[in-house]
Amino acid sequence: MAGITILMYHQIGKFPPMKDHRATYCDINRFKQQMWYLHKFKYNVISLDELVNIFQNKKSIPSKTVVLTFDDGYENFLTQAVPVLSKYNFPAIVYVVPSLIGKKAEWLALDGHPTPQMLTLEQLREVRNLGFQVGSHNLVHERMAQKTLKEQIYEVIESKKILEELLQEEIKHFCYPYGSYNIDSLKAVEAGNYTTAVTCQRAAATPDFDLLALPRKAISFGDTLLGFIFKLHAKNLPKSVPLHR
Numbered sequence: 001m002a003g004i005t006i007l008m009y010h011q012i013g014k015f016p017p018m019k020d021h022r023a024t025y026c027d028i029n030r031f032k033q034q035m036w037y038l039h040k041f042k043y044n045v046i047s048l049d050e051l052v053n054i055f056q057n058k059k060s061i062p063s064k065t066v067v068l069t070f071d072d073g074y075e076n077f078l079t080q081a082v083p084v085l086s087k088y089n090f091p092a093i094v095y096v097v098p099s100l101i102g103k104k105a106e107w108l109a110l111d112g113h114p115t116p117q118m119l120t121l122e123q124l125r126e127v128r129n130l131g132f133q134v135g136s137h138n139l140v141h142e143r144m145a146q147k148t149l150k151e152q153i154y155e156v157i158e159s160k161k162i163l164e165e166l167l168q169e170e171i172k173h174f175c176y177p178y179g180s181y182n183i184d185s186l187k188a189v190e191a192g193n194y195t196t197a198v199t200c201q202r203a204a205a206t207p208d209f210d211l212l213a214l215p216r217k218a219i220s221f222g223d224t225l226l227g228f229i230f231k232l233h234a235k236n237l238p239k240s241v242p243l244h245r
Contacts, residue, residue, distance in 0.1 A: 003204025004051055005232055006067040008216040011116060012080040015221065018113075022221035024071075028080050034219070034228045038066060039088045043232075047091040047133060048173050048196055055207045066232070067205075068092040069198060069216060071175055072105065072137060075117040078127055086130065094119075094127060095137035095175035095198075098162040107141060121166060128167055135173035136160055136194070143180035144188070152188035160192050172196070174212075186212050186245050203235065210244045 010024035012031050038045055044065040051067055053059070068085070070077050073096035085092050101124060104115040119127065128134055138144065139155035139162075147155075156174065163171045172195040176185060179200025189197045189212050201215035209215060217231045 002061045002063065003206040004061060004065045004067060005204050006069060006198060006214060006216040008200070008218045009068070009070045010072055011074050011076055013076045018221060023218040025221040026219055027221065030223065030225070031081065032084055033225050035084050035088055035090065037225060037228065045090045048093055051205065052195055052211065055211065058207070069175070070094040072141070073097060073100070073119045073124070074105070075119050075123060078119060078123050082127065082130060082132065091133070093133040093135050093173060095135040096124060096163065097137045097141045098159050099140050125167065128169070133173065134163065134167060134171065135175055136163055136171050137175045138177050141177045143178050144176055144185045145180040145182040149184040149187060152184055153191050156188045156192040181213070181243070183243055186210065186243055190245060212245065213243055
């Protein structure tokens with residue numbers, strides 16, 4: 001069955017060589033090449049809402065269909081990624097941790113990395129006004145599978161409530177921090193009335209996947225254009241069967 005490739009990005013910009021956390025960085029020049037490639041070869045770049053429409057209504061999946069997602073809510077999504085995305089009129093979603101709006105990614109400091117600036121509320125509203133979608137990355141940037149069901153439900157619902165109050169729009173999409181989730185996580189996100197949730201399972205998304213456990217393919221610091229093209233077409237089936245509600 002044909003699938004939809006959901007690409008996962010984090011930071012976009014200029015970064016020094018690194019040995020770890022490579023999946024959370026993408027060089028701006030490589031990002032420009034990647035978006036040019038999608039445009040040049042007529043990839044069908046859609047929003048998560050469009051993915052849901054295709055899956056729920058059992059529509060045929062157009063060939064070369066891609067969704068673009070950005071985790072954590074870094075300021076460089078607005079300053080680096082948005083101009084490139086806007087050039088090609090590509091939709092995208094940025095997942096935000098509401099307790100970190102306007103702060104810095106302090107968790108990266110634990111591994112000796114710089115602590116980049118997160119989007120401020122004003123910048124987040126600018127992102128929304130430019131037509132990009134905002135999703136929840138939970139209340140705090142911690143592994144959900146290590147928490148109780150009660151804790152997960154509280155954080156999932158509270159993050160949605162805060163973002164909806166700040167942006168005055170419905171928050172429909174969720175992203176599990178670190179890709180950490182379990183059956184309780186699915187129950188929590190379902191209790192929060194989210195439409196989708198994305199993981200770090202590596203595969204193309206098909207209607208066989210639970211909408212609250214959609215797979216993605218991470219674009220890493222070391223990915224050349226050839227590496228990017230390979231990931232677009234690789235099957236990369238998950239090592240384990242994804243959880244379902």
